[in-house]
Amino acid sequence: MNTGGSSVAATSTTHPDDGSMRIRALSHSDLADVARIQRECYGHGFIESVDSFAAKLAANAEFSFLATRQNVAVGYAVAFPWAFGEIPALNGLEYSIPPNADSLYIHDIAVVPTARGTGTARLLLDTVLSTARSKGYRRAFLVAVQGAAAYWRRHGFEPVPHDEKLARYLAAYGEGAVCMTSVDETG
Template sequence: MKIRRMSPSDLPEVSRIQRECYSESLLETVDSFSAKLSVAPDFCFMAVQGELVVGYVVSLPWVFGEVPDLNGAAYLVPPNADSVCIHDMAVTPTARKAGAAEHMLDAVLDVARHRGYQRISLVAIQGASSYWMRHGFKIVNVGEPLKTDLSAYGQEAVYMAKTED
């Protein structure tokens, strides 16, 4: 399994993988992924198995307790960013046992650590909170404003975080 930085030429593969992994209501456009990639290219990675792209992760510096808009058209890294938000990580069903997710998570944690971010947050969807708990993430109790933002991510969406030492 090879992990490499994402480039704009990878966005069609990102679209392919998300269609394999998510329901229609959660799909984001290539333009939205491009906007996130353009503001935080060092935090976005691809997993390649042989010659086949089997996964991606899009993350960006963000403010803890807030989430990036789902399928937004423009993003800016907040000047007061105090954490890294894993906005989306997906692995094709055929490659889920190959360790792609763990390797991509390690890549995000490494760059976050290198940049001085100790807290990582994410929105677990489609019942994935148990996966993230196995990697040290905990469910964070959220107030009404964040609950409203989470509703765009589906009924099962859960805000989670972990702190790196």
């Protein structure tokens, strides 16, 4: 099993159609799959370079995962510790975890259209959030794009009130981008 430096073991779950879904740590060798999945899921303005994903993984790969079905990559999650209220650059080439990182930033969860509705995104999100809890992060936040705010609300995320600073960060993520957060009240 390729753990890509993560302390989280792979997770298997039964998939109603083909028998198994596997979640494992995302590694640099998976970046071609990430690029393919990204092209299937996002409009041109949201496509990030392989180098940008490599920089994110180099900064911290502990919270990033790949979903496979029948050994084919069908989804991924990229997340890393960050300071709540600050939004990392989209398609940046240099990332370092800030010393005041108090939250987990979910940069991206993407699932190919043919695997939507199978629970893949939920499994990726659950894996990211359980890993965050195990490392002491109670708050997760993200930027919802392409009209995804309703999806994230269904999974416990709420919009963050915007101030001028947050509005500047969100401008880079396109019209309608919404910063959202979820706090684990159990721990």
